[in-house]
Amino acid sequence: MDRVEFKEKVIEYAHSIGIDDIGFTHTEPFVEYREKLIDYHEKGFESGFEKGSIEERTNPDRTLRSGRSIISIAVGYPNRLPNAPKSKKGERRGMFARASWGMDYHTLLNSRLEKLEAYIKSIDASIECNSMVDTGVLSDREVARRSGLGFIGKNGFVINPTLGTYSYLGEMITSFPFPPDEELIDSCGDCNICVDRCPTGALVGNGQLNSKKCISFLTQTKGFLPDEYRGKIGNRLYGCDTCQQVCPRNKGINTDHHDDIILEPEILKPELTGLLEISNRDFKETYGHLAGTWRGKKPIQRNAIIALAHFKEVSAVDVLKRVAENDPRPVIKGTAYWAIGRILENDALGYIGERFKIETDETVKEEMLKGIQESA
Known part of the structure; x- marks a missing residue:
């Protein structure tokens, strides 16, 4: 099976297990992102929740030495809550952000990535894979951007053409050289x-x-x-x-x-x-x-x-x-x-x-x- 055919089969299977969008990119270092991280650090904008050094966060081979490509996945989530109870005097209510609605997204995405990895290895058992969902050192958003899943908006989110910003992101580094997708050329323009x-x-x-x-x-x-x-x-x-x-x-x-x-x-x-x-x-x-x-x-x-x-x-x-x-x-x-x-x-x-x-x-x-x- 050639690379293009393999990629098409992976895309088809991904959609069948509840992955809304999928993209592919190479494992070359994230050079521009590295400069952003350095600037981010110098300005003191970090939260402290970040994982790994700047080098680890921008070099995929630090995570999987044999890596040749990265698969990025997106799963959309709802942003409207049907039958939401009213917050009223005597019964005030709080709110969890939409990204926390339903099952923990780490569990949800890892389940899909595990199935995707099993499918890939069923075709070629020699392929090495390393999946991560907000727990690895790579930036889910930067990987998604380079994989063509969307562009980074002024709000810092990946804006996908069909999912908007309401999507969970995860990725898998593989030792198989899947053909990379083109980045999405788009922007927020003058919108602020x-x-x-x-x-x-x-x-x-x-x-x-x-x-x-x-x-x-x-x-x-x-x-x-x-x-x-x-x-x-x-x-x-x-x-x-x-x-x-x-x-x-x-x-x-x-x-x-x-x-x-x-x-x-x-x-x-x-x-x-x-x-x-x-x-x-x-x-x-x-x-x-x-x-x-x-x-x-x-x-x-x-x-x-x-x-x-x-x-x-x-x-x-x-x-x-x-x-x-x-x-x-x-x-x-x-x-x-x-x-x-x-x-x-x-x-x-x-x-x-x-x-x-x-x-x-x-x-x-x-x-x-x-x-x-x-x-x-």
């Missing part, structure tokens, strides 16, 4: 909507992102959320979709044909107070299958508390007091006190004053003072 609408100004143009200012990154941190961003995250529990929601290239797109992406409205848009005292076991059983819980329940609970302050939800004060008084974690305890101050304003002075005499953790006491001072 995502940059202008970013809540924190994290998008700096040309697809660059200051990760430390990005709400998606901030919702995943475990410490106290910086003061300047608490008023920006709204009811987001994990991630942020603003730069995708406003993108004109996503108009009319909603990929909802995958049977293994099951939407659970009550879980994806949960009632906030129900998250505050949930046990580790119940949290894992209810939310553990979501990609958005990879950092555990602590960031989710902190964000839920901030969301209640955002809504000024007076009905949540009693549970917030229980959390503030009983939770052993300073970040959760302190954020709860802060939220009480933000919600009750001057009416919180007596309560905060009495509790201030009892609390001993200095970071918690700082949050107590901050909450009433900001409300004054």
Whole structure:
């Protein structure tokens, strides 16, 4: 079987197992991307979640020495939530970003890549493969761009002609030299909507992102959320979709044909107070299958508390007091006190004053003072 015929068979099989788009590229170093990473590092834009050195992230042969080609896959995911429960006074709700809807995308994509690898080896068992989904050192987005799956928009996402930005990406390095695809020549042109609408100004143009200012990154941190961003995250529990929601290239797109992406409205848009005292076991059983819980329940609970302050939800004060008084974690305890101050304003002075005499953790006491001072 020649290279072109083999490639066509792989494409046909990929579509049969739920891969919406597939592209191929060579394993030469990502030279231009390397320069971007150096600039990114020098500007201090890194989140700290990045894996590997710049050399490892731009040289595919560091991952698979025998690699001759890279297969990039894209699986679209839905961006509309049917029968979503309403967030209303007395029952405020948070939201998980769309990339976290349904099964953890690592599991979903790895399943497809495993099948694809098995198919390739069924034709030629000598072919070596190395698959990765957001866990390897290569950039899923940069591989997809060079494989012709789309172009990098000003929001930093790969914009695919049929899937828009709402797609999961993964790749497989193989020792077989599949013919490479041409890169997609396209751009955002003069459109700057995502940059202008970013809540924190994290998008700096040309697809660059200051990760430390990005709400998606901030919702995943475990410490106290910086003061300047608490008023920006709204009811987001994990991630942020603003730069995708406003993108004109996503108009009319909603990929909802995958049977293994099951939407659970009550879980994806949960009632906030129900998250505050949930046990580790119940949290894992209810939310553990979501990609958005990879950092555990602590960031989710902190964000839920901030969301209640955002809504000024007076009905949540009693549970917030229980959390503030009983939770052993300073970040959760302190954020709860802060939220009480933000919600009750001057009416919180007596309560905060009495509790201030009892609390001993200095970071918690700082949050107590901050909450009433900001409300004054």
